[in-house]
Amino acid sequence: MSMPSDFAHQRFEARFSDGRTASSTDVFVELTERGIAIVRKASEAPQIWPYGALTTSEPLTRHAIDALVTSSHQPGATLFVPGPKFARSLAQCAPHLTASAERWRSARPWLWATVALIAVAIGIWMVEFSPARTMAMMLPDEARKTMGRQVVNAMGQGHATCNEAEGRAVLDTLTAKLSKAANITNGFNVVVIDRDLINAFATPGENIVLTRGLIESAKGPDEIAGVLAHEMGHGIERHPETGLIRAIGLTAAAELLTGGGGTLSSVGVTLLQFSYSRDAEGQADDHALRILRESKISAQGLAGFFARMSKIEGLKESDLGNLLSTHPITKERLAKALQQKAYESEPALNDADWRALKAICGTN
Numbered sequence: 001m002s003m004p005s006d007f008a009h010q011r012f013e014a015r016f017s018d019g020r021t022a023s024s025t026d027v028f029v030e031l032t033e034r035g036i037a038i039v040r041k042a043s044e045a046p047q048i049w050p051y052g053a054l055t056t057s058e059p060l061t062r063h064a065i066d067a068l069v070t071s072s073h074q075p076g077a078t079l080f081v082p083g084p085k086f087a088r089s090l091a092q093c094a095p096h097l098t099a100s101a102e103r104w105r106s107a108r109p110w111l112w113a114t115v116a117l118i119a120v121a122i123g124i125w126m127v128e129f130s131p132a133r134t135m136a137m138m139l140p141d142e143a144r145k146t147m148g149r150q151v152v153n154a155m156g157q158g159h160a161t162c163n164e165a166e167g168r169a170v171l172d173t174l175t176a177k178l179s180k181a182a183n184i185t186n187g188f189n190v191v192v193i194d195r196d197l198i199n200a201f202a203t204p205g206e207n208i209v210l211t212r213g214l215i216e217s218a219k220g221p222d223e224i225a226g227v228l229a230h231e232m233g234h235g236i237e238r239h240p241e242t243g244l245i246r247a248i249g250l251t252a253a254a255e256l257l258t259g260g261g262g263t264l265s266s267v268g269v270t271l272l273q274f275s276y277s278r279d280a281e282g283q284a285d286d287h288a289l290r291i292l293r294e295s296k297i298s299a300q301g302l303a304g305f306f307a308r309m310s311k312i313e314g315l316k317e318s319d320l321g322n323l324l325s326t327h328p329i330t331k332e333r334l335a336k337a338l339q340q341k342a343y344e345s346e347p348a349l350n351d352a353d354w355r356a357l358k359a360i361c362g363t364n
């Protein structure tokens with residue numbers, strides 16, 4: 001270590017206590033290449049406290065008027081050096097004792113958490129090449145719920161949500177039944193927005209958005225159940241979270257992971273612009289078929305709805321916001337749903353409940 005020349009070999013008066021006896025003694029200290037040299041008597045060899053082993057009672061600032069120093073090499077012993085000059089000089093020899101070093105240290109748990117998460121994400125990325133999905137799986141529930149609320153709000157912007165009491169109760173009962181079959185403990189939350197679009201979206205945090213257009217276009221309750229089960233499949237696979245992280249970027253997602261908030265408020269992303277991959281659709285369908293079977297609801301509703309959607313005049317994949325653009329329907333998907341072996345099933349809703357659900361927006 002190079003010594004700042006203006007104080008090399010300068011002696012400071014100090015009080016030293018070895019921590020074993022009650023009294024303290026007057027000593028001289030010097031800042032040397034090896035550490036603080038503590039000189040008790042001129043005849044004794046100085047005792048050296050290496051800089052790296054030092055701690056101070058308070059971080060050394062430019063305004064420090066004294067320094068109370070301890071050393072891990074001599075537990076219990078303390079060295080008190082009055083005057084601002086020693087404190088300033090010590091700060092130069094042992095920068096880890098300064099206030100800025102202290103700030104850095106207090107930031108450490110957060111930094112380590114971030115570094116660890118990024119390392120894990122990179123590690124898995126190298127195996128799976130899907131950091132967005134990895135992060136999505138690691139997001140705390142609270143962050144997912146926050147993301148979900150923001151997305152639902154963004155999608156409902158300028159449109160009413162539909163909450164006619166009877167229809168709402170019917171929808172909640174059906175959602176709870178499907179959630180239970182999906183093994184989602186706290187259940188999904190379904191919001192109906194008053195839009196003409198025919199679409200359904202899973203959003204982060206086990207939220208699902210249905211449009212009035214979709215409910216009106218359905219030929220029966222089994223179709224709604226099928227669509228809900230499919231969206232639950234996306235939710236279970238964390239597809240919405242993954243999609244959002246891809247959209248907002250990994251850095252913003254890392255902030256969410258480490259509890260930093262507010263990032264999403266500046267992101268005008270909505271799931272309207274998403275288009276799920278063929279693989280993602282396949283996964284969601286697999287979950288849907290399982291959930292429907294568990295719920296004793298026929299898969300023919302789902303198959304029928306998809307078949308009809310893909311044939312509706314004027315409802316093309318290019319229509320941004322409609323079901324075909326977000327959940328591309330392929331021949332394979334249709335075939336898989338249609339080819340489900342029949343099992344014991346009952347209608348998802350009775351006639352009265354189905355009418356109530358259709359009137360959830362109060363328009364009919």
Ligand SMILES: [Zn+2]
Nearest residue numbers: 276281284327
């Ligand atoms: Zn889908």
